[in-house]
Amino acid sequence: MSSTTAERLLEAGLDELRAVGAETLTIRTVAQRAGLSPATAYTYLASKNRLYAELFWRFLLEDADVRPDGVDPVARVQWVTRRLGERLAAAPELAAAVTPALLSHDPEVEELRLRIGAELVRRFEVAAGDAGAEAVEALTLAFSGALLQAGMGLMTYAEMADRLDVVVAVIMRGSR
Template sequence: MSSATSTRQADTVERLFAAGLAELREVGHEALTIRSVAARAGVSSATAYTYLASRNHLFVELFWRHLNEAPVADGTGSRAGRVQEAVRSLTTRIAEEPELAAAVTPALLGSDSDVERLRLRIGAEFAARFESALGDGAGEAVREALLLAFSGALLQAGMGLMTYDEMADRLAPVVAVIVGEE
């Protein structure tokens, strides 16, 4: 493959993701179609499906990209404080794109291989951020409990039982209990 071809493909992918986010913001996840994203990006539906396996794949990829732009906790303060800061950074980032947040919960439950691959990367990103915030000396059970609490809270927020803005506040005392700093 030539450099010009790979550059053109990368440009097409970026246009599709930009169009997907714009379409999601404009019409919401229930009305969005790959065909409408393709039209907005100025490519054929067939071209869009070359890069996007499904709407779920689009939503999860957009979420992954959005999540990676969340600031990383600075690593100061108590262990519980650092984890709480990591949680707040992630939840604030998620809350910044409400349509994406609404789309990603059901999308993450999808079974296609592209979603599964990204779901694992997203989980690994959460784990890495918590690991970094915990520092040395935290046991495996503490890390696992944090991930389970965070993913459970994400699911509850996705179901509308709390907002993403409320999530960090509700998780703060849970984090303190898990890391043993009540």
């Protein structure tokens, strides 16, 4: 999605999500907010899940070029998980919407799910340095599991960052 119409829809979608929440939002209300017909909106966004996944992808891209801070690989990976957790905590509507969207079997989400996963892997690879593929896979799985738990309300996104600090240290110690 790169056209001006798509950008209008995504901006309107984020505004609508913040205003009414994931359960109440419809593609029709997003279209109305964007000043477009529902038919036009459905051309770009076939489902709410696609909208939420697209918004999350763009959320990730906002800081994709930021290098992780830290004196060693453990600190850098902790910085990555903490930064993502804090950013999600600051965007509660998006955080609540994206978990079920990414877990859905919606074919409109499949490609974005893969891109999002690849971006998370890339961030862990950069932060972990030469820790190895197994450590990166463990970090990715741990982070995904933490996202799921936070999405289910078992912890907050701020708590997720704190709890992942310990998990990251354990995984990274095991990779040496």
